[in-house]
Amino acid sequence: MEGFTPFAGLSGGVLIGLAAVMLLALTGRIAGVSGILSNAIHAGSGSAERWLFLAGLVAGALLHQWLTGVQLPVRTLDWPYLVGGGLLVGFGTRLGGGCTSGHGVCGIARFSPRSIVATVTFMTCGIVTVFITRHLLGWPT
């Protein structure tokens, strides 16, 4: 998994895209994980189905790792980085109405101007943030 892995990246990307196609074709919903998680935690109608999707995310990842025997490295980043990052990701995706899947995959596939703007914005901010934290502040991320 270290370094450039173009074939795994492309085939994994096709699977992610197929999952979005499946969900729209079968349930009529957009596969945006932040929206699905938000609907899951605000218990209401459709909450149980969202939890099934989230359980599927873990099961699918386990299935891939079990079938291929690949062992992914465990990282142990200090908790303040995880808490700070998690708060920003949770708050930001709700404020911006989507994340990498809803805006970045489904939205761009639908040529949504909001999603294109959101994706360019979070990509740029992610790159700038990593530059500042890793190279200027020397954070161990």
Add this chain to the structure above:
Amino acid sequence: MRDRHSIYYSSFAGLADVKKIAPGLAWLASGVVFGAGLSLSGMISPRKVLAFLDVAGRWDPTLLLVMAAAVLTPMIAFRFVLRRDNPLLASKFHLPTRRDLDISLVGGAALFGVGWGVAGYCPGPAIAAFSVDLREPAIFGLAMVVGMFIGDRPG
């Protein structure tokens, strides 16, 4: 007569049950394929995601290919899906219709990008990462859920 009735009854009940659980199975199946894709592509590893965002370090362009393949697939397939009047297991399609740009969209996406750059997780991989480890996904996931509750509160 009795046999005929019981056969009718059981097949009717069976069909009703299938109709009831089919949407749940569809959500689960979509999640499984999505999770497998996240794991296969390597995007489940925050180091690999950060290696893409770190253009001044040892840059790993894999995420770009993942995104390209993940976007192109529905870009081609959504048009066929949306030719139908309704999805296979529900009464209608729920598609976002807003096209205006506003400060919440840009500000929210910006904050999300900063958090992504700090921890290396976005929502999908953060959950799928429970397949690799408990500590990081649990701490990050809990904070993410708290952030969502703050972001979702009315007003």
